[in-house]
Structures are given as structure tokens and as C-alpha cells.
Amino acid sequence: MVHFLTLLLPALIPSWRFFETIEASPRVQWAGVQGPDVSAAQWCDFRPRPSTLSIWTMFVRLFWNPRWNDGLYMVSLAERLTLASTPHSLAEIFRLVGREHGAQSAPYLQVRLVFVSRGKMGTNDLVEQVSYLSHWRPRDTIP
């Protein structure tokens, strides 16, 4: 009950502190691995954004945008996972990745979170840091 109230109360008594600071931004990456002790050979971005989008597509997405909203949910899950690792966040990330890449040949899946941020003060160079690396999971155990 207390946990449920912590989920509900921020909606009923909101703080409205959107984008208070622009924090490091998570990217979810996945890899297919051949076995439990095998290192991932290649990491792929989960749903990389397109290089361009037409104005018409942007407008249509005002009405129909399920894939992008799934991606925003993935960002929330990644942030939650870094703040306090919960089985729910990790299971949901694996579910979303597995749904899209479940038919790959490698029998196991692994995910990691890469956080992108601005570099040193005064520069606009971007810095990437791997902040989380999951254990592998057999594909057939991902719902």
C-alpha cells in the first residue's frame, strides 16, 4: 500500500520540475551471445533513431506513436534501473529487447546501459559511459 502511494502521490501532488537539469541520457544496447561465459562480440543500439523524418511523419505521430512511446518507457526503465535496480525494470527491458530481437541466432541475450553526457565544463564534446551490464539470459526464458 505504501509503495502504491509512492507511485500515485507524485501525480496527485506534482512537483512540475521538468528538465530541472539535463542529466546524462541512457541508451539501451543489446547483444546476442553464444553462451553464458562468452563475451558479447557486438553491441547494438535498441531502436536507433532515424537520420531524418519528414514533417508529415512528425505530424502523423501526433496521433499514432506507439514505437516511440515504447522507447520513452525504455528510457524510464533505464533510469530506474540505474537508481535502484529492480527485477521489474530489468525484466521489462529484456521483454522489449527480446520482442524485437528474439528471433536472432544467438541463444542468449545480454543488455547494457550506456549513458551519454556533455564532457568537461566549457566543451560540448560528448562522453559515453557504460553504467550497467546485465547478466546473460536465455532467449527462451524471456516472455
Next chain:
Amino acid sequence: MSLDVAFRASEVLLALAILQQSLEHMCGPRRDWWIFVPRIGLCLLLLSGIGTLLALAGLVGISMVILWRFQGPYNGGSDRMGLLILWSLSLAQGTPSNLWQERVFGYLAVQLVLSYFISGKVVKLMNPDWRSGQALRDVFAFSAYPVSENLRRFAHSPRLLWCASWSMILFELVFPFALLNQKLLIAALGVAALFHFANACLFGLNRFFWTWLAAYPSLLWLQARVF
């Protein structure tokens, strides 16, 4: 705008917003359909205007299931605003006292004003990164929000982003003053809707657009009631 008209306008806009979200969820896993199929039915019931209270109560129940299913809002701030509107409308419609109806609906209107004012004053004006335009450059440079890679080039237009930052800050700061005049308020809400529209196009935040619109009738009612 009378209280009854404002209630109905909010109900219709909220039902459309929730309907849009629920239809999007039908692209998701089938195991979640047991949540979203009834939600679609309740939205249609709310739109029809028959059994409004039953529809609102059902949607409140499902909102709790969704919070539990996703362990929080699925879509951050827009879901939170949606919950606030839904709970406010349900409580206001559920109470027989006209005074309490006004208080609850007024709370929603005040929260709408705060949603702009706090994010303008407390968040942006107090933050040197927002004042210099750096925060908006960061949003375009590396945040997860730009919908395509070519939008990231805006990060290299510091003057444009400085102007955009200050336009946002000033608009959000003066927004409460729009309550003094109905025409001014309608114009301010139009600008605010354009702001959400731009966010929907550039950052894919389509749910914010529809959800915030659903709260606007409460503010139009409050303005007419108080001023």
C-alpha cells in the same frame, strides 16, 4: 464557461487522450490487452455521456492497475497529468456538494497554472544552464528525445536556442497573469498548445499534447468564476 460545460469538455478531451494512448498499447504484448481493452470501452462510455460516473470510476480503477503494471507512469509527466485530471474529475463528479466540486476542479486549474509557472521560474530561471541556452543545447545534443538524428544539428545553433530558452522562460513566467482576462487566457492557452505541439513533433511527446489540452477547460472555468 460554466462548471457543467467545463466538466463535460474535460471529460471528452480526457476520454480522447486516454483512448489514443490505449489504442497505441494495443500494439504491445497481448498479455496487456486485459487492461487496455476495457479501458477503451470505458473511454467510449465516457465519450457517449451515458454512465459518466461509472466510466470515470472504472478508469480510476484501471489507472491503479496501470501504475502497478508499469511500476510507475508508463510515459512520465503526461501520464501523471492524465492521472491528476482523471482523479480530479472523478472526485468532483462524485461529490454531491457544489462547493467541493468547485474546490476539486479549481485544484486541477491551479495545478495547470503551476505546471507552466514552476517549470519556468523554479526550474529554468534559477538554472544558469537554462538562462544561457546550454540546457536546450544539451537536449538536442545528447538527450533521448530528438526524433531524428538530423534534429541534433540544432545543438550547433546557440543563438537560436538562447532565444528559444528565454521565450519559454518568459512565457511560463507570465502565464499566470493571463488569468486576468479571458481573451488573454485563450491566447495564452493557444501559445501553450503550440508549445506542446512543437514538443510532440520534435521530441515525440504526443501524449503531453493531448493530455494537457484536457486540463484547459478547468482553467477557462476558473478564470470566469474568479475574475
